[in-house]
Amino acid sequence: MLKFLxxxxxxGPQLTAILDGMPAGLxxxxxxxxxxxxxxxxxxxxxxxxKIEKDCVKILSGVRHSVTLGSPVTLVIENxxxxxxxxxxxxxxPPPKRLSEREKPRARETFCPRPGHADLAxxxxxxxxxxxxxxxxxxxxxxxxxxxxxxxCRQLLEHFNVRLASHVVQIGAxxxxxxxxxxxxxxxxxxxxxxxxxxxxxxTSARMVKAIKAARKERDSLxxxxxxIVRGLPVGLGGYSQWTDRLxxxxxxxxxxxxxxxxVEIGAGAKLAGxxxxxxxxxxxxxxxxxxPGKGFVRRSNHAGGxxxxxxxxxxxxxxxxxKPLSTLNRPLQxxxxxxxxxxxxxxxxxxxxxxPALAVICEAAAAFVLADAFLRKFGSDNLAETTRNYExxxxxxx
Ligand code: EPS
Numbered sequence: 427m428l429k430f431l432x433x434x435x436x437x438g439p440q441l442t443a444i445l446d447g448m449p450a451g452l453x454x455x456x457x458x459x460x461x462x463x464x465x466x467x468x469x470x471x472x473x474x475x476x477k478i479e480k481d482c483v484k485i486l487s488g489v490r491h492s493v494t495l496g497s498p499v500t501l502v503i504e505n506x507x508x509x510x511x512x513x514x515x516x517x518x519x520p521p522p523k524r525l526s527e528r529e530k531p532r533a534r535e536t537f538c539p540r541p542g543h544a545d546l547a548x549x550x551x552x553x554x555x556x557x558x559x560x561x562x563x564x565x566x567x568x569x570x571x572x573x574x575x576x577x578x579c580r581q582l583l584e585h586f587n588v589r590l591a592s593h594v595v596q597i598g599a600x601x602x603x604x605x606x607x608x609x610x611x612x613x614x615x616x617x618x619x620x621x622x623x624x625x626x627x628x629x630t631s632a633r634m635v636k637a638i639k640a641a642r643k644e645r646d647s648l649x650x651x652x653x654x655i656v657r658g659l660p661v662g663l664g665g666y667s668q669w670t671d672r673l674x675x676x677x678x679x680x681x682x683x684x685x686x687x688x689x690v691e692i693g694a695g696a697k698l699a700g701x702x703x704x705x706x707x708x709x710x711x712x713x714x715x716x717x718x719p720g721k722g723f724v725r726r727s728n729h730a731g732g733x734x735x736x737x738x739x740x741x742x743x744x745x746x747x748x749x750k751p752l753s754t755l756n757r758p759l760q761x762x763x764x765x766x767x768x769x770x771x772x773x774x775x776x777x778x779x780x781x782x783p784a785l786a787v788i789c790e791a792a793a794a795f796v797l798a799d800a801f802l803r804k805f806g807s808d809n810l811a812e813t814t815r816n817y818e819x820x821x822x823x824x825x
Contacts, residue, residue: 427807428799430575436565437511437532443501443571445578448488449802450496451810452582459483462577462791463503463570469783470622471638471648474776475567478507483574496808501574505567515562536561538761540772542753546764555764557773566685566781569788576791579798585810586801586817588658590794592786593618594625595746596651597634598641602627612657624652624783642779645756649686649749650782654789656732656743656797660719660821663738663800672736673800680792681747684785689748693731708741721825743797747789752777 427447434441463481481503488499508515513522514533525533536558539545548560580590591612595602602625614626623638625631641648664673674692681690698706708725718724720740732743754777761772805816 427802428795432568432571435515435562436567437507437515437562438505439508440505441503441568441571443575444498445575446498447807448494448499448578449807449810449813450494452494452585454489454492454494454578454581456483456485458581459574459577462573466570466573466784466787469624470635471778471780473778475507481570499578503570503574536773537763537765538770538773539764540753541759541761549764569684573788573791576794579794582798583794588656590656590790591615592652592654592790594623594650594782594786595653597623597780597782598637598648598650600630600633600637602630624786638780647752647755648780649751651746651748652782652786652789654745654793656793658719659738659743659797661721661738661740663804664736666735666737673738674733674736676796677745677793680796681745681789684788684792686749686752687747688750691746692733693744694729695746698729745793749782749785752781
């Protein structure tokens with residue numbers, strides 16, 4: 427139903443996304459898209475780039491008088507840093523013969539791939555020796571476009587009372603311990619929004635900030651783990667008949683496709699492997715008074731993370747996503763110059779120390795896209811009135 431493409435280089439003029447398949451008749455709030463873009467830019471551990479950018483969206487098609495038309499929606503986010511990179515990144519002009527003093531550090535040699543980055547494999551794949559031709563598109567700057575797309579999908583989901591939230595549960599070796607359960611999280615979500623590192627516990631936040639400071643001082647980088655919670659989705663989204671319909675698989679793909687991500691868990695995830703079946707599964711009871719997304723069927727626990735057989739079961743969707751530390755290091759690892767084959771230090775670019783708080787927001791957006799698509803597959807995607815009728819009839823139908 428829903429599909430999107432993004433285009434744009436990190437230091438090019440803009441990022442563009444085209445989202446196709448949104449139903450007609452959804453009233454959009456542009457400020458809410460900018461709000462999500464702003465959330466992605468926050469977080470202790472960011473580098474100099476975030477002081478330059480102030481991401482905001484332009485909507486160029488598919489919307490009229492703030493209401494979706496059912497045609498493709500074009501979203502554009504301008505790169506303010508483009509002003510500093512114009513001559514280096516110009517799509518048509520030849521490379522400049524002389525660079526200004528301001529430009530020189532930006533056009534630094536990019537021939538020594540960073541271990542852990544797309545540089546080398548991308549360079550070999552596309553036959554580029556100047557690895558800027560790879561890194562510009564491999565850059566996580568592209569996630570701004572994905573967050574803009576996710577912000578539209580989120581507005582669709584919110585129309586049906588679905589809520590998305592996220593928080594950081596680990597940065598480097600510092601973990602949020604204790605029972606940060608999703609029920610508490612809803613109450614504590616403001617704490618995550620206020621925290622510099624999007625962590626619900628102030629003491630753990632402070633330890634995370636300290637760890638980032640130490641890593642920055644040592645010119646190193648840190649990864650971490652985030653958790654996304656989605657509440658209010660009805661039972662029955664996704665499917666078990668074909669592997670391509672399984673919603674947990676689709677969510678995992680969307681998360682794994684975010685720069686730096688190395689692992690995804692749904693619900694209790696890998697921990698379930700070590701439990702007995704009697705402890706792993708969530709007992710069912712029928713609450714006839716409950717006006718729940720599970721049509722009255724409720725669980726005593728949620729180890730499954732809201733998905734059974736690749737289908738939503740009406741409980742909260744819980745997704746944990748782990749990212750490796752950033753591969754651009756100000757204290758570079760050993761590498762090879764791809765022009766000469768000689769050993770050299772990996773190239774150093776301006777970078778962030780830690781982007782885990784931003785990752786949480788990006789994962790929310792990725793989840794919003796996949797879940798909005800699953801929602802429209804079940805309830806129809808031509809126009810919102812029809813989608814709403816189908817949704818309400820499903821909820822009230824007897825089982
Ligand atoms: C990135 C390197 C840094 C980050 C960038 C991702 O950019 P720059 O090289 O311009 O300093 O700040 O992230 C963003 C620009 C962003 O919007 O998240 C990289 O190499 O992936």
